[in-house]
Amino acid sequence: MAAETRIDPMHQFQISPLLGNLDGSPFVFTTSALWMLVILALIWLFMMGGMKRALVPGRWQVAVEGVTGFVDSMLSTSVGPEGRRFLPWVFTIFMFILTANLLGLMPFALVGVHPFTVTSQFTITGVMAIMSFSIVLITGFWRHGFHFFSLFVPHGTPFALKLLIVPIEFISFMVRPFSLATRLFVAMIAGHILVEVFANFVVQGLNAGGLVGPGISLVAFIFIIGVMALEVLVCAIQAYVFALLTSLYINDAVNLH
């Protein structure tokens, strides 16, 4: 019995079409698109509820002001006074990643809805990372022209060392969008696989019966509670890290060392 039920932790990341089919037209309304719309609606509701400009703010307005103030202070400490011009983009990715990560953890399966973590797809995180990277490139070349390439040459390096350092700096610069995207989607996938595997242990332990089975289920269930708490932390940290690294890269482009 227990040997037949094979754990398939990758099934939850599959995208299924809701309208149209996947091999036909390139414009298909998928589960991923549906969850992105849900995220958009949630962020819109959150922002609309708090943007009131009341002199004595209510709870909701304090929450919204807290989030915007947090991203704003992060940008101004890492970029400087000019960082506020990039606030729309950094705030957008921070809110999108945070909402998507937390929404993917919600136990909607209790009411029969299969939650889908949008940020567990490399296409989504890759597009966001490429957009951050192009903002860095455009800003750098716009403000400094070809002087932007001095980013690869640290000040006061001897010539012999420059031959070594410039290629290393160039590679570490070019690998940035890849590392930015990979960090987010792998962290999400790893957490969901961990939860899925241990949730399977609970079910299989109950199915096995006897004395040992339910005991193993109980241990796995307690473990899942701890892992879920850790996952909520990871969701917030990953959103913070993505926004923080984006603002650091923007700082490189604006201030050139």
Added chain:
Amino acid sequence: MDLASAKMIGAGLAAIGVGAAAIGVGNVFGSFLESAIRNPAAADGQQGRLFIGFAAAELLGLMAFVVAMMVMFM
């Protein structure tokens, strides 16, 4: 040894890197805490650097996970 079992063993070996990254992440936070207790006034200003170090250390562990998944499923 057939290919399927060799794949599993390879994925398991690749997962060792995740443990190594755990040492790195623990080192980042441990060192931060050690110095933050000595000078609590300066700790808040270094929070950004703390998370940069965390992100760099964590990325390598996640890369090990990616390698393990690629060995298993590709």
